[in-house]
Amino acid sequence: xxxxxxxxxxxxxxxxxxxxxxxxxxxxxxxxxxxxxxxxxxxxxxxxxxxxxxxxxxxxxxxxxxxxxxxxxxxxxxxxxxxxxxxxxxxxxxxxxxxxxxxxxxxxxxxxxxxxxxxxxxxxxxxxxxxxxxxxxxxxxxxxxxxxxxxxxxxxxxxxxxxxxxxxxxxxxxxxxxxxxxxxxxxxxxxxxxxxxxxxxxxxxxxxxxxxxxxxxxxxxxxxxxxxxxxxxxxxxxxxxxxxxxxxxxxxxxxxxxxxxxxxxxxxxxxxxxxxxxxxxxxxxxxxxxxxxxxxxxxxxxxxxxxxxxxxxxxxxxxxxxxxxxxxxxxxxxxxxxxxxxxxxxxxxxxxxxxxxxxxxxxxxxxxxxxxxxxxxxxxxxxxxxxxxxxxxxxxxxxxxxxxxxxxxxxxxxxxx
Amino acid sequence: xxxxxxxxxxxxxxxxxxxxxxxxxxxxxxxxxxxxxxxxxxxxxxxxxxxxxxxxxxxxxxxxxxxxxxxxxxxxxxxxxxxxxxxxxxxxxxxxxxxxxxxxxxxxxxxxxxxxxxxxxxxxxxxxxxxxxxxxxxxxxxxxxxxxxxxxxxxxxxxxxxx
Numbered sequence: 046x047x048x049x050x051x052x053x054x055x056x057x058x059x060x061x062x063x064x065x066x067x068x069x070x071x072x073x074x075x076x077x078x079x080x081x082x083x084x085x086x087x088x089x090x091x092x093x094x095x096x097x098x099x100x101x102x103x104x105x106x107x108x109x110x111x112x113x114x115x116x117x118x119x120x121x122x123x124x125x126x127x128x129x130x131x132x133x134x135x136x137x138x139x140x141x142x143x144x145x146x147x148x149x150x151x152x153x154x155x156x157x158x159x160x161x162x163x164x165x166x167x168x169x170x171x172x173x174x175x176x177x178x179x180x181x182x183x184x185x186x187x188x189x190x191x192x193x194x195x196x197x198x199x200x201x202x203x204x205x206x207x208x209x210x211x212x213x214x215x216x217x218x219x220x221x222x223x224x225x226x227x228x229x230x231x232x233x234x235x236x237x238x239x240x241x242x243x244x245x246x247x248x249x250x251x252x253x254x255x256x257x258x259x260x261x262x263x264x265x266x267x268x269x270x271x272x273x274x275x276x277x278x279x280x281x282x283x284x285x286x287x288x289x290x291x292x293x294x295x296x297x298x299x300x301x302x303x304x305x306x307x308x309x310x311x312x313x314x315x316x317x318x319x320x321x322x323x324x325x326x327x328x329x330x331x332x333x334x335x336x337x338x339x340x341x342x343x344x345x346x347x348x349x350x351x352x353x354x355x356x357x358x359x360x361x362x363x364x365x366x367x368x369x370x371x372x373x374x375x376x377x378x379x380x381x382x383x384x385x386x387x388x389x390x391x392x393x394x395x396x397x398x399x400x401x402x403x404x405x406x407x408x409x410x411x412x413x414x415x416x417x418x419x420x421x422x423x424x425x426x427x428x429x430x431x432x433x434x435x436x437x438x439x440x441x442x443x444x445x446x447x448x449x450x451x452x453x454x455x456x457x458x459x460x461x462x
Numbered sequence: 463x464x465x466x467x468x469x470x471x472x473x474x475x476x477x478x479x480x481x482x483x484x485x486x487x488x489x490x491x492x493x494x495x496x497x498x499x500x501x502x503x504x505x506x507x508x509x510x511x512x513x514x515x516x517x518x519x520x521x522x523x524x525x526x527x528x529x530x531x532x533x534x535x536x537x538x539x540x541x542x543x544x545x546x547x548x549x550x551x552x553x554x555x556x557x558x559x560x561x562x563x564x565x566x567x568x569x570x571x572x573x574x575x576x577x578x579x580x581x582x583x584x585x586x587x588x589x590x591x592x593x594x595x596x597x598x599x600x601x602x603x604x605x606x607x608x609x610x611x612x613x614x615x616x617x618x619x620x621x622x623x624x625x
Contacts, residue, residue, distance in 0.1 A: 068601055068602075068603055068625050069625070070623050070624070070625055080486070081482070081485065081486055081526075081528060082527060082528065082529065084489055085489060085529055085530065088489060089613075089614050092614040092618070093614050093617045093618050094618055110482075110486060111486045116487060118487045118488055119486055119487060122486070122487075122489070163527075164527055165526070165527055166525065166526045166527040166551055168527075180527040180551050181527060181551060181554065182527050182528070182529035182551060182554060182555035182558060183527075183529040183555075184529060184555070184558040184559065184612070184613045184614060185554060185555075185558060185613070187614075187617075188613060188617055188622075188623065191617065191622075192617070192621075192622040192623065194622065194623060195623070196603050196623050196625055198601070230473055230521060230524055231473070231520055231521035231524065231547065231549070234521065234547065234549060234550060235550050264521065264524065264549060264550070266550055319473065406482040406486075407481065407482045407483045408482060408483065408486050412483075425475075425477070425525065425526075427475050427477040427478065427525065428477075428478070428501055429477055429478070429481050429482075429483070429501045430477050430482070432482070432483045434481075434501045
């Protein structure tokens, strides 16, 4: 019987011939924690009587979820991270570096075929780079830092094949939302998605990251893609070329397979308060909005900003609407500055934040008011997610968010392209 | 373990268990416990007696990786969570913090029911309704972690993980 990508990566990292359902202890290639999870991981590490980090060169801490700090109490937790990083010689990506996941990829900490954990559920994003990357909690992170290893249940896999081609004005985010609506919030729980097909081959790496990012919104442990020339192009100059991309065998065993043809797909939206409450954007067109958010680990990359700028160019954000834009990393912010995208955003009346998570998690930088509707490029629209349980969050593509902010209501982006 | 059931539905996410608007501010779990489940039931904290059980439908704990979620429930007095299914990161986090997360058909358990949970025996008795339900067995590694009271004490004792 052939093997899936997950079975191969977890076998190679545990020294076993592992198949789905087995439990292995595997060597970790890289570990990450952010400011919502690292302070607790540090506490757990100390609780284990941890004295030394097993491999400091394999650990990165990122201050991104509440950055810059909006509160004295948060500043103290950030200092706990800075002190730990100094003490143990691990990498600290301080305020302004960007969203942890983008920083991890930009800085070359993720390679094809590698095994990565992150104390953040959207760690599955690096599946787009052919890494088995999965979210864990703080105490698992602490165990990883202390021992360099963690236990894993080798997941069953689900094969997703995306055929056809995406129409103009329809993006990776629309495809990802359609998948979440179709597979549902727990339709792939404990499983690894292997996502491929002509649409993924054709897609730029930024779009692939958007799709892998949303794997956890279907309950999945990983959202894996194969390595191709676009992956290699992104990695060139970032990583040592001694990695080993992994593909699945033709006779690998899948729990189930899903095939989509997306040729007639139209702009999608996830409606409050569930990510799998997905429908056509057309169904909610005209819904008044008070705030838009473009950014996050889902859609804060350069292609996303280019798309948003193309829609916003020559237009103004509607009266009464706040448009918040947060590039996903410093590298992306610099590239956007050099391309003139930031100028377009500022001229349109948007508020450009420093690279980081912005208002996605409800800690700062744009907490909505009571009864307000928000349209966001993020990955979660749970009640209270952005800091106010009396607000309503719609999730959509950067183009749809930009168009909606111009009109002051949910709008189809295709008339701006 | 004996206690009463606090009943919730499907897809209870970690933002509902403990909202991001609290969890970034403090590592004081007793303080976070006061806000546990507050967006679904503002009176949750005051209703829970030490040793009670949270009972939910499918996909309990979906969403973020925040370990503050099982910790807030533990510090609110919850001894174990019973659900039709769990999201995977929450499932690990709960066990890692010594809070049993038990997969069991919860469809007949109602708010306020008196429950008796036998971890070793793998059973849940609903004393109010006279039901006896079987829990899905946990993998050995999770039972070992639970028997040490959580992953911190497990690693402290064993120096690492073995399966």
